[in-house]
Amino acid sequence: MKFGREYRQLLEDEEFPEHWRNKTINYWQLKKVIKKIEKELEDLGLDVDTVRTLSKPADDATIEITEQSQDPSGSALGAVTRLSRLPPSLWIAIDKASGQPVDATLTKETKRCLFALGKVQHGEAKSNLELTNRLDQITLSRDFEVLMSDASETEDPTERYCEQHRWLKVPLRSVVDFFAILNPELARVEAVKAAESAAMERAISSLGTEVTQLTMPTITQSRRPKANPDLSTWRKIFALYIDCAIFFPTYGHFYSARKFDEAYARMQTFSDQLREQRLVDKLKVQQSRDAVNNFNDINTSILKTLRFLELNATAVSKILKKFDKRTALGANRAFPDADPAPFARAMVTMLCAEVDSKIVTRVPRFDEWQCPICYDLAWRPIRLGCCNNIFCIRCIIRLQQEAKDQCPMCRQSTVRAADSAYIDDNTVAFLEKYFPDEVKAKDRANKRQAGIDQYGEAFYHKSCVVM
Structure with a gap:
């Protein structure tokens, strides 16, 4: 299936909101403009094979799209935005005496067309020459390198070149139209991205506050903390969420963000395990159940936005490749081919950081308070003073x-x-507050071990024997 039909089908199947559908990349309209560019070049005698020959980097071409600004991101989308601010055109070296293009590989039809165009532009040649006679704005053909190789070592080849030749500007009106269509569409996609990110940030912050309240231990009349009945279940839910590593590998980094297909599969795994372990059913407070559903909705929204951005970024990447294939105007050289993932990666990274800092970490994790020796809860925590680690007293x-x-x-x-x-008394109070069940279990184990240390292994028996 060609990408155009696949793209259209995916946009229909994904059930994106209607206001998103109106802000997608119009791949089909851009394809029509590419056909106009082909026709415009053919009318100038510049068929795609000729332009490709002239614009090969290995051949040091005399034809090149003028593009001076650089974007450190190197992404295809950022590159398109750069080009849309410039008037694309071709510059070809013309011999002043004969009016013929310097490059000998041009076809006869191309030479005739450029010779006629040169007569029309003769009146403005001087002003064009003053603006574009620097050699770093173009690349030269091998034939021209041979022409300049006869110059003496003391002679400036640039001066000799400018004395014998002038620049001919070939405007590319359809190329301007192409990027004039693409740039506003990119802006609309960015607007969707910004709006959804802002909405999800607000939802994440609100849910984080709610989870904090739902898991906060209560204080009894004796002023001792009492564990929230849903605290341990919330901890299991978030531990499962971390293990599933939906959007990033557990030990990943910014550049290892998962693509939509893998993230979607992992989200399904998370949902399935929630049901299998009946964790939502174990929550005793209805507000907690509603909060879990809200948490799933936020992750689903991140997935949907990721899918929308990936599809549009892929459409841009495909249309730029088609642009270069049909016209050979070097769009892929001016705008390096890029994986569409970076277009969505920054948003996913930011939102996942928000989920982690404002929701998941509101419930302290067991592994953050483990003793590094026995990997059990560091109860009656000892802080030696040499480093910031805590150890259980046993x-x-x-x-x-x-x-x-x-x-x-x-x-x-x-x-x-x-x-x-x-x-560490502060850590003792914290562990009693957020890990009451684990504290009781570890306290019993400590007392048992102390009895064994004092009286031997026979101090505790699995069964009581009456003589």
Whole structure:
């Protein structure tokens, strides 16, 4: 299936909002303009093979689209915006004496057409020459390099060239039309991207506040914190979300953002596992269930926007390739071919960072408070003072029993001096508040291990025997 039909079908199947559909790249209209450009070049005698021969980078062509500004992003979309601000044209070196183009590879029809065009532009040749006689604005053909190779070492070849030749400007009206259509369409796509990003940022911030309230432990009459009944379930939901790594690999970075197809499959996996583990059903408060649904809606919106931007970026990439294939005017050289993903990557990166900082991290994760020795909760947390890591008290006691004095993380000699005074009281209060079940389990395990250390393995028995 050709891309045009595939593009149209995808836009219909994806069920984008109606106001999005009116702001997509008009691939079919741009294809029609490309045909006009072909006709315009053919009328000048510049068939695509001739232009391609002249514009090959390896041949140091005499024909090139004028384009001076640079965009460090190197993306196809940014490049199109640059070109749309310039009047595209061809510049060809013309011999002053004969009026003929310098490059010997031009066809007879092209030479006749350019000779006639040169007569029309003869009156403005001097002004054109003053503006465009710098060699860094064009590239030269091999034939012209041979012509200049006879110049003496003391002679400036630029001066000799300017004495013998002048520049002929060939306007490309249809090329101007092409980018005049494309540039506003890109602006409309960017407007959709900006509007959706702003709306999702507001939704993310609102949900983050709601999740914080729904998971906040309550304070009893005895002034001791009581765990929120949904806290542990929320922690499991977010742990599952992190494991699914929907938009980025777990240990990825900005440039490893997933494309839509893979992100969509991972979102499906996340939804399926939520149902299989019945995590939503385990939430005791209806507001929590509604918040989970809202969380899924936000991720679905990010996916839909990602799909919309990828489709439009692919359409731009395809139409630029077609532009270069049909006209050989070097659009792909002026605007390096780029993966469409960067067009959407910045938005996805920003929104995922918002989800992580304003929603997911509102519920403290277990792995952030693990002891780096036993990988269990660092209960009765010991902070040695040499580094910022915390350890559970049982692991520090075991290191002391083994006469090990070096910190397991930074290797400084701080273990032997540690005692109950090194317990971090602020961390104790935090763990009791957000990990009450884990604290109780670890406290029982610590007491059991202390009894074994004092009385031996026989201190605890799996069953009671009456004699």
